[in-house]
Structure formats: structure tokens, C-alpha cells
Amino acid sequence: MWWRVASLSRFISTTSSRSSSVNQAAYRLNFWQVYTTEILTRAKDGRPSTVKTPFVAFVLGGPGSGKGTQCTKIVESFGFTHLSAGDLLRHAISSNYENSAMILDTIKEGKIVPSEVTVKLIQRAIESSDNYKFLIDGFPRSEENRIAFEKIIGAEPNIVLFFDCPEEEMVKRVLSRNEGRVDDNIDTIKKRLKVFAALNLPVIKHYSERGKVHKINAVGTVDDIFEQVRPVFTAHEKEIE
Ligand code: UDP
Ligand code: MG
Numbered sequence: 507m508w509w510r511v512a513s514l515s516r517f518i519s520t521t522s523s524r525s526s527s528v529n530q531a532a533y534r535l536n537f538w539q540v541y542t543t544e545i546l547t548r549a550k551d552g553r554p555s556t557v558k559t560p561f562v563a564f565v566l567g568g569p570g571s572g573k574g575t576q577c578t579k580i581v582e583s584f585g586f587t588h589l590s591a592g593d594l595l596r597h598a599i600s601s602n603y604e605n606s607a608m609i610l611d612t613i614k615e616g617k618i619v620p621s622e623v624t625v626k627l628i629q630r631a632i633e634s635s636d637n638y639k640f641l642i643d644g645f646p647r648s649e650e651n652r653i654a655f656e657k658i659i660g661a662e663p664n665i666v667l668f669f670d671c672p673e674e675e676m677v678k679r680v681l682s683r684n685e686g687r688v689d690d691n692i693d694t695i696k697k698r699l700k701v702f703a704a705l706n707l708p709v710i711k712h713y714s715e716r717g718k719v720h721k722i723n724a725v726g727t728v729d730d731i732f733e734q735v736r737p738v739f740t741a742h743e744k745e746i747e
Contacts, residue, residue, distance in 0.1 A: 558638040561745050562661065565643040566710055567669030568702045569695060570679035571724045572731060576669065577641045579732045584739050584746055587637040591645035594627040595619055596687075614688050616697030618647050618705065621654035629659060639746050648705040652712065664745070665738065666713040669731075671724035673699055 563586070565573045577588045595613065599606045605623055612619045624645060632640060642663070646652035656662055676699070680690050689698065713719045720738045724731060739746065 559745070560661070561639040561742070562663045563639075563641050564646065564663040564666045564713075565641050565669075566666060566706060567722075567724060568671060568673070568676045568706075569698045570676035570683070571669035571671040572679075572728070573643045573669055575728055576667075576722075576731060576735055577643050579728070580641055580735065580739065583736065584639070585637075586639045586641045586746075587631075587635050588641045588643060589628060589631050590643040591624055591628065591647075592643075594631060595624065598623075598627060610688070614694065616689060616694045616701055618651065618701065621648075621651045622658075624651065625654050625658045628655070632659075646706075646709050647701070649708050649712065652709050662716075663713070663718065664742065666710070666719045667735065667738065668710050668719050668721045669724035670721050675725055 563580075565577055567573050574590060577586075577590070580586055581588050592613075595609050597603075599610050599613075603609075609619050609623065628642060628645065646655055677692070677695055680695050681692065683690060689695075710719060722731060722734045
């Protein structure tokens with residue numbers, strides 16, 4: 507299982523480095539939690555085949571294309587854990603995590619935070635979860651992000667959802683969503699759209715070539731759009747039951 511291997515390698519490299527003992531304890535605990543969950547899963551059924559293999563869906567699309575909204579519906583129907591890369595970064599800013607000033611500046615500019623920062627936040631969130639199925643929303647945003655994830659986590663996503671939405675519709679939605687975000691203003695939105703076209707579309711192309719992309723027409727009501735999303739997951743029922 508890749509998350510176990512990822513946790514284990516982190517565990518080994520942490521214990522052999524000079525990181526603080528608090529960090530060491532945290533990694534040890536995470537590894538142990540994951541390990542224990544697996545053992546308990548086996549014990550319940552008594553068959554090793556019931557051990558769950560992680561299932562990762564990347565959820566991509568421009569700003570305001572409805573990624574977060576649809577993720578909430580997927581969580582309700584299919585029991586995924588929703589990890590929004592943007593929310594993890596905003597949480598890092600509000601909790602004064604190392605690099606918080608740099609992260610804030612990058613978001614204000616509509617640029618992409620360095621991969622190692624984002625991947626570390628995602629990795630921690632995965633390791634601290636008991637779930638085995640994850641929606642990673644708004645990441646990877648560039649080929650560099652994608653390569654860093656695959657290298658550090660050691661896995662590719664099982665599927666990729668791409669919410670395809672016209673730019674003018676995205677602009678309208680972002681300007682009316684009123685969430686108090688520093689980047690939901692017309693100047694930053696224009697920059698984000700440019701960054702999306704230049705850097706995120708190549709990621710979608712890469713996974714399309716690997717047959718992993720499910721393109722969703724992101725114009726319509728939330729429920730109409732979810733009716734396109736639902737069959738993507740029911741097709742993977744066996745892996746996510
Ligand atoms: N961001 C980033 N890397 C990520 C995800 C987000 O650098 O993997 C930054 C980037 O500046 C982006 C902002 O966070 O414009 C907001 O991202 P989010 O996914 O929350 O917003 P969306 O563009 O989907 O509205
Ligand atoms: Mg979002």
C-alpha cells in the first residue's frame with residue numbers, strides 16, 4: 507500500500523535525521539495509526555483481502571468551476587475525505603505555519619505555491635486520516651506540482667475529474683461568492699485564469715493521455731452537474747465500497 511510505504515519512509519528518514527522529538531513522535535503516531543487501522547480491518551473479517559487500497563481522485567477545474575461544491579456532494583454520497591489544497595494553504599496562513607507570509611503573497615498574486623509546501627500539507631492530511639479514499643481538490647496545478655506529488659507520495663491518482671466551465675461563467679461565480687477571500691477580486695481572477703490555462707491544462711492533458719480524466723460540463727444546477735459526477739464514482743464501486 508502506497509500510503510503505508512510513504513509513511514514508513516518518512517518515519518525512517520525522520521528518525522535518522524535531527525528533527526525535533528515532537529516531529530518524530532507525530533510521524534511515529536501517524537504511521538502507527540495507519541498500521542493499526544489496517545490490522546483492525548483485517549481482524550474484523552479475518553481475511554487479508556479486505557484491507558483497503560487507497561483511492562485518490564484529483565478534482566481539477568478553473569477558479570469558480572464548482573470543484574468544492576461537487577466535492578461536498580461526493581463526500582455525502584461516497585464517503586470520501588475532501589482535501590482542498592487551497593483550504594490547506596489558507597489554514598496554514600491563519601495558523602501562522604512556517605512560510606505563511608510567502609503563501610499569502612502567492613495567493614494574492616494568483617500564482618502557485620512551491621510544490622514542496624503544498625505536497626507536505628496534503629501528505630500530513632492523508633497521514634492523519636483513517637480514511638482510504640481522498641478527493642484532492644485544486645491540486646496539482648502544474649506539471650511541477652504533479653511530478654512532486656507522484657515522487658513524494660509515490661502514487662498516481664486513480665481518477666481525475668475536470669470541471670469544464672467557460673471563463674465568463676467562472677468570473678461571475680467567483681465575484682458573487684462572497685467568502686471574503688483575498689484573491690476573489692477581478693484583478694487576481696484574471697491572473698488565476700491565465701495561470702490555469704498555462705499551467706493546469708497541461709496536467710489535464712497528461713492524465714487524459716493516460717485515460718484517467720472524466721470531463722464534466724460544469725454549467726448547470728449543482729444537482730444536474732452531480733448527475734454527471736455520480737456515475738464516475740459508481741463505476742469504481744468495488745474499489746470504494
Ligand atoms: N494554490 C496553490 N497550489 C494549490 C492550490 C492552491 O498555490 O495546489 C493557491 C493558488 O494561488 C490559488 C489559490 O491557492 O490561486 C486558491 O486556490 P483554490 O483551489 O482554493 O481556489 P480556486 O482557484 O479553485 O477558486
Ligand atoms: Mg475551491
